[in-house]
Amino acid sequence: MNWTRTAVVVAGTGALLLTGGGTALAADGGDGVHVLLNGAFDNRPGELIDIDVQGAHGEVTVSSPVFPHPVRLAPYTDRDSGGRGHHGRPAVGTDVRPGSYPLTVRAGGRVVAEDRVEVKAPQRPAFQVTTPDDVIRPGEQFGVWFDDLYPGERGETFTVSSPAFARPVRLAHDPEGSHWNNPRMFSGLVTLPRNAKDGTYKVTLTGPDGRRIQEKTLEVGAAEPGDSDYLGRPRGPEFFTPAGRPESARARHTVGAGGTVNVLWRDASPDPGEEEQLTATSPAFEHPVLLKRDDSKAGDGDDPRFYGPARIRAGLDQGSYPVTVVSHHGRVKRTERLLVTAAVSATGDAASGRTVLLAGAGVGAAAVAALGGAVLWRRRCRGAR
Structure with missing residues (x-):
């Protein structure tokens, strides 16, 4: 230009x-x-x-x-x-x-x-949201501009709004930007909410006096497996102990009721905006678990990975419970099973196991006492002879 x-x-x-x-x-x-x-x-x-x-x-x-x-x-x-x-x-x-x-x-x-x-000849004001046939992904950022360079046009404040936006966005002229030569080029950046639903939305351009100038349509759609821009390769969920490391995570894991387990999720290319909203849910958890990005040096060279600690509900019955992570704005849903055993004591022993040991100890003490009584009775009998 x-x-x-x-x-x-x-x-x-x-x-x-x-x-x-x-x-x-x-x-x-x-x-x-x-x-x-x-x-x-x-x-x-x-x-x-x-x-x-x-x-x-x-x-x-x-x-x-x-x-x-x-x-x-x-x-x-x-x-x-x-x-x-x-x-x-x-x-x-x-x-x-x-x-x-x-x-x-x-x-x-x-x-x-x-x-x-x-x-060259002047051209009528033009409002542009995206290029034709373009589909914007939830969480994606894109530009909106209004070219108002036409004799007689006035106004310095323009706003765009849409049901798809989190809030109205003000358009401004950047004299140092790529359109420095057009003093009436007004632009702004819009970031779609991460939870934006697929659909066609109306985008409205409003002038400084509040009047509606133009309207455009915006297509919103999350990437699906098979789309050219779908790059995700999610893996998980997997589990590892609170004292363990993500590298030791496995698909199957056993934890005691009332205990804690880390939930791990990997994805080669998360959708825009998903890095702050990945959660793991399970009927075995006290509450959903937010999976945070692992920015440590240990994660270098691996696919982006996310994990967080899940507290297992106390008093939970023994059994196998599903753990689910939903990603790519609902396009990917993965579930793995978590084996829950009896409640964990302060010393780390299962309550049922401790009971069995205590019962065994009680039985052993009674047997020893009975044996001692038998020996004493036999000695007394011999003395009587």
């Missing part, structure tokens, strides 16, 4: 060298002038032209029928190269008709360079 053209002139000789984007150096005792026009082609009325003049001395001005009056360029010093020059960004007049117009650069009252500026 922003074309570049350079012109180099030997000051005082009237010789002119034009190049199509490169740089030609004049040789006349170092008395050359280098002119760079950025945006010299296909300008609409109201667009800016970036003009940079190097090698000129004194007051530097540019004039052209496309400008309402001669424009004085501001001197500057390039801190990186130490060079000096003059710079300005004049706007093409809003009433200029399509055509090719001369541009003259003067320094110290002398003409030091000449070039041409091309102007």
Whole structure:
């Protein structure tokens, strides 16, 4: 959109060298002038032209029928190269008709360079949300812009809203952005909520007075297995002990009621926004478990992995319980079984096992006592004989 053209002139000789984007150096005792026009082609009325003049001395001005009056360029010093020059960004007049117009650069009252500026016809304001047939994924960020460069258009505040957005988004002009030459280009970034549902939504552009200017449609759809942008390769859930490491996780695991187990999930490419909402659910858990991204050095080289501690409900009956993780905005659902045994004591022994041991100990004590009584009775009998 922003074309570049350079012109180099030997000051005082009237010789002119034009190049199509490169740089030609004049040789006349170092008395050359280098002119760079950025945006010299296909300008609409109201667009800016970036003009940079190097090698000129004194007051530097540019004039052209496309400008309402001669424009004085501001001197500057390039801190990186130490060079000096003059710079300005004049706007093409809003009433200029399509055509090719001369541009003259003067320094110290002398003409030091000449070039041409091309102007095309104005175009009606345009509102764009996405490219045609584009589908936005939940959690994805995309740009919205409003090109309001048209004679007679006014206003500096524009807003877009949609049932698919978390909140209205304000559009603003960025003079340092890629559309610097269009002073009436207003843009903004929108991030869809992670839980946005598939469907077609209306996006409304509103002006500073609250009036509705234009409407566009937005297609929202999560990636499914088989789509070209579906890159997920989820694995899990798997489990490992609180004192263990993710590398030791296994699909089948045994834990006592009232105990704790870590739930692990891996995915080569999570959907946008999912890294903060992955959860594991199970009827064996006290509550759903948020799986957080493992950012440790131990996770380097592995697929992105997420894990979190799950507390097993106390008093839970022994048995096999499902543990489920849903990812890719509902497109992937994986379930693994967790084996729960009897409650865990403070010492880590199962309550049922402790009871059995205590019962065995009680039986052993009674047997010893009975045996001792029998021995004593036999001794007494022998003494009686």
